[in-house]
Amino acid sequence: MHEGNAVKTKNDFVRIKKGLKFQPLLLLTNYKHCVIIVFELILIRNDFMYRIIRKAILNPTVTLMEIEAPLAAKKAEPGQFIILRTDKNGERIPLTIADFDRVRGTITIIYQIVGATTEKLNYKNKGDYIEDLTGPLGIPSKTDGLKKVAVVGGGVGCAIAYPIAKKLHANGVCVHSIIGFRSRELVILEDEFSEASDMLCIMTDDGSYGEKGLVTTALKSLIEKGEVYDEVIAIGPLVMMKFVSALTKEYGIKTTVSMNPIMIDGTGMCGCCRITVGGEIKFACVDGPDFDGHKVDFDEAIKRGSIYRKIERAAHEKVCNLYQNINED
Amino acid sequence: MANMSPEKNEVRCQEPSERIKNFDEVAYGYDVETAVSEAERCLNCKNKPCVDGCPVNIDIPAFIGKIKQREFVAAYKIIRESSSLPAVCGRVCPQEKQCEERCVRGKKGEPVGIGRLERFADTFYSSRPESFKTPELPESNGHKAAVIGSGPAGLSCAGELIRMGYSVTVFEALHVAGGVLVYGIPEFRLPKTIVQREIYRLMNLGVTIETNTVIGKTFSIGDLFENGFKAVFIGSGAGLPNFMGIKGENLNGVYSANEFLTRINLMKAQQEDSDTPIMPVKNIAVVGGGNVAMDAARCAKRLGAENVYIIYRRSENEMPARKEEVLHAKEEGIIFKFLTNPAEITDGGDFSVNGVKCVEMELGEPDESGRRSPVPIEGSEFILEADSVIIAVGTSPNPLIRDTTEGIKTNGRGCFITDENCRTSIEGIYAGGDAVTGAATVILAMGEGKKAAKAMDEYIRGNITI
Numbered sequence: 001m002h003e004g005n006a007v008k009t010k011n012d013f014v015r016i017k018k019g020l021k022f023q024p025l026l027l028l029t030n031y032k033h034c035v036i037i038v039f040e041l042i043l044i045r046n047d048f049m050y051r052i053i054r055k056a057i058l059n060p061t062v063t064l065m066e067i068e069a070p071l072a073a074k075k076a077e078p079g080q081f082i083i084l085r086t087d088k089n090g091e092r093i094p095l096t097i098a099d100f101d102r103v104r105g106t107i108t109i110i111y112q113i114v115g116a117t118t119e120k121l122n123y124k125n126k127g128d129y130i131e132d133l134t135g136p137l138g139i140p141s142k143t144d145g146l147k148k149v150a151v152v153g154g155g156v157g158c159a160i161a162y163p164i165a166k167k168l169h170a171n172g173v174c175v176h177s178i179i180g181f182r183s184r185e186l187v188i189l190e191d192e193f194s195e196a197s198d199m200l201c202i203m204t205d206d207g208s209y210g211e212k213g214l215v216t217t218a219l220k221s222l223i224e225k226g227e228v229y230d231e232v233i234a235i236g237p238l239v240m241m242k243f244v245s246a247l248t249k250e251y252g253i254k255t256t257v258s259m260n261p262i263m264i265d266g267t268g269m270c271g272c273c274r275i276t277v278g279g280e281i282k283f284a285c286v287d288g289p290d291f292d293g294h295k296v297d298f299d300e301a302i303k304r305g306s307i308y309r310k311i312e313r314a315a316h317e318k319v320c321n322l323y324q325n326i327n328e329d
Numbered sequence: 330m331a332n333m334s335p336e337k338n339e340v341r342c343q344e345p346s347e348r349i350k351n352f353d354e355v356a357y358g359y360d361v362e363t364a365v366s367e368a369e370r371c372l373n374c375k376n377k378p379c380v381d382g383c384p385v386n387i388d389i390p391a392f393i394g395k396i397k398q399r400e401f402v403a404a405y406k407i408i409r410e411s412s413s414l415p416a417v418c419g420r421v422c423p424q425e426k427q428c429e430e431r432c433v434r435g436k437k438g439e440p441v442g443i444g445r446l447e448r449f450a451d452t453f454y455s456s457r458p459e460s461f462k463t464p465e466l467p468e469s470n471g472h473k474a475a476v477i478g479s480g481p482a483g484l485s486c487a488g489e490l491i492r493m494g495y496s497v498t499v500f501e502a503l504h505v506a507g508g509v510l511v512y513g514i515p516e517f518r519l520p521k522t523i524v525q526r527e528i529y530r531l532m533n534l535g536v537t538i539e540t541n542t543v544i545g546k547t548f549s550i551g552d553l554f555e556n557g558f559k560a561v562f563i564g565s566g567a568g569l570p571n572f573m574g575i576k577g578e579n580l581n582g583v584y585s586a587n588e589f590l591t592r593i594n595l596m597k598a599q600q601e602d603s604d605t606p607i608m609p610v611k612n613i614a615v616v617g618g619g620n621v622a623m624d625a626a627r628c629a630k631r632l633g634a635e636n637v638y639i640i641y642r643r644s645e646n647e648m649p650a651r652k653e654e655v656l657h658a659k660e661e662g663i664i665f666k667f668l669t670n671p672a673e674i675t676d677g678g679d680f681s682v683n684g685v686k687c688v689e690m691e692l693g694e695p696d697e698s699g700r701r702s703p704v705p706i707e708g709s710e711f712i713l714e715a716d717s718v719i720i721a722v723g724t725s726p727n728p729l730i731r732d733t734t735e736g737i738k739t740n741g742r743g744c745f746i747t748d749e750n751c752r753t754s755i756e757g758i759y760a761g762g763d764a765v766t767g768a769a770t771v772i773l774a775m776g777e778g779k780k781a782a783k784a785m786d787e788y789i790r791g792n793i794t795i
Binding site for chain 2: 072089131132286304
């Protein structure tokens with residue numbers, strides 16, 4: 001028995017030795033080899049660099065995550081997005097960069113749980129890793145030459161509107177923020193917005209917080225009161241952006257919207273994210289995601305966005321059930 | 330004694346009725362005896378017309394000669410001298426328009442099955458232990474070279490540079506390396522394990538592959554130079570899908586071939602454990618006549634579509650797709666609608682496709698490409714019933730690099746302008762493959778990558794002496 005074992009070990013040793021790469025691990029004889037091992041470990045670590053370092057639940061369906069992604073953080077600008085995959089069978093989903101910290105090398109995402117991937121993502125916690133993260137993608141929001149801007153955010157879209165408001169405010173632009181939610185418990189980023197705005201107006205559909213009504217109501221009354229904006233930046237559900245654009249068109253105020261259609265690669269390869277802008281086909285991933293709100297065909301975008309809704313719901317339920325079963329076990 | 334059979338040795342394939350239910354490779358490839366018998370059909374012509382037909386000039390009679398002598402590893406090594414990816418080219422090259430077109434045996438009967446023999450040589454070599462050994466590399470010269478894109482052009486460029494002693498980093502935008510070999514060409518035509526194997530071979534040589542890195546976004550080319558890269562090769566391909574601009578093209582159920590194939594090949598949407606969705610299809614129309622159209626149609630069949638149509642505006646003779654793929658597609662029950670052009674995709678009422686309004690065509694005068702151009706026949710409109718449409722009418726280079734690299738010159742189609750040594754308008758930046766030519770073949774891209782590597786080497790060495 002003993003002898004048999006010894007022979008096996010010897011064979012294994014020879015085999016491993018032939019396997020080149022791990023040779024230094026077995027020949028730990030001098031300082032030089034230790035350095036090689038440390039170097040290899042660093043290389044291995046690099047493969048798992050997208051670590052979640054902060055997770056905060058903002059409301060029952062919206063979560064914030066700060067993820068280590070030094071390369072994306074280095075170049076990120078407001079208005080850009082990343083593509084991530086939660087695990088090796090995961091789909092690629094686009095998420096807008098809500099914030100970034102170049103010193104810490106992190107980017108922050110804020111997402112609403114709508115399908116299987118966001119549900120899976122939500123089961124990850126601080127210290128867990130994300131399989132893949134690519135970015136920053138898309139063209140940054142243009143903020144040059146603006147003096148007074150109305151930033152309109154709706155629901156989870158506020159997460160995208162916030163970095164833009166923050167940048168504008170930091171550049172000395174007068175920022176009026178109007179953020180809308182369905183009800184009080186869904187309000188997110190209130191403190192952040194109030195810090196980044198010269199005036200903040202919170203709207204809820206049911207009046208349980210702030211003013212009762214839609215963001216368009218608030219925007220209209222501000223314009224009627226005589227506020228003159230160089231530009232309105234509207235980010236939220238397609239329907240909201242559609243009505244904001246319709247309103248500002250009446251007053252002739254330039255309006256920028258941020259589109260978030262279905263994407264796969266996010267680099268202009270699949271054409272899945274195509275939208276019609278001023279009668280032309282545009283790819284949101286490489287031509288956008290910001291577009292002139294007065295030119296976007298919102299009705300088409302709304303219909304295109306709904307194609308996988310049934311599948312998405314079914315997949316979401318499946319993931320929920322799966323995790324529920326795991327928890328019960 | 331030469332084998333004087335007028336026909337190629339048949340290659341064993343999965344039965345059409347079986348293979349439309351799976352994504353496994355269709356052709357099994359030659360076994361040793363069949364390969365030797367096929368090799369014996371080669372007449373070993375003195376003037377070697379086949380070599381001129383090969384975009385990278387593989388010494389074809391020489392490698393076939395080695396197969397005749399049953400020196401299969403030697404045969405592989407001869408191919409490897411000119412081609413970086415024999416496993417891939419043996420499977421996806423349009424041989425009937427290249428080497429096999431020039432083959433003397435083709436004048437009376439079928440040409441020698443050069444592609445099949447190439448594939449055989451690779452399969453044999455790759456099953457040998459010596460294929461796992463790291464080849465001897467020259468001493469590192471301490472210079473860094475960057476390659477953008479891990480498709481055929483990028484991989485061959487990287488392979489050449491590392492063998493010249495450079496430290497090579499390949500940047501890939503997607504989460505997997507391989508480019509079009511991974512997201513475009515389906516598993517049943519080019520198994521992904523083979524692409525993986527080629528990539529592992531490169532990594533084993535010391536090539537670093539950075540996935541999830543989009544050049545033009547994560548790094549600009551300027552950043553690469555600042556980070557010490559001495560020369561950059563752009564092999565970013567032609568990934569941006571073209572659309573036709575007809576009515577109804579944005580309806581739900583209309584895909585670019587890239588989207589459809591990416592969902593399947595890259596994201597494995599057909600597999601139970603994949604999170605990426607794909608809509609079930611019943612009647613599907615694929616527009617286009619190239620390999621991509623064939624791939625999309627055959628993938629649709631494998632997803633369970635009942636009727637798969639290929640709509641092509643010219644006749645079968647003008648179709649650019651590889652002959653074998655057209656044959657396989659027909660065997661699998663794909664319905665070809667030649668001389669037919671889509672005029673409109675019709676809306677079923679809920680923003681989904683319910684048909685394609687087509688117009689019949691006839692061939693008129695030859696156009697600038699030398700192919701007879703199709704002309705619509707008046708009053709020939711008809712509706713083809715379909716619930717999905719795939720647009721496979723070509724791709725253009727992606728704007729990410731040209732928009733972020735100041736001073737780089739591109740032509741009207743967005744392709745990089747290069748000289749005969751793959752040099753772009755900016756010093757130290759080289760380009761090749763589809764990014765330069767527009768959508769073309771794997772072998773051309775590979776050849777360009779190789780040529781660029783040589784030019785980059787000369788450039789970097791020239792700079793050191795100065």
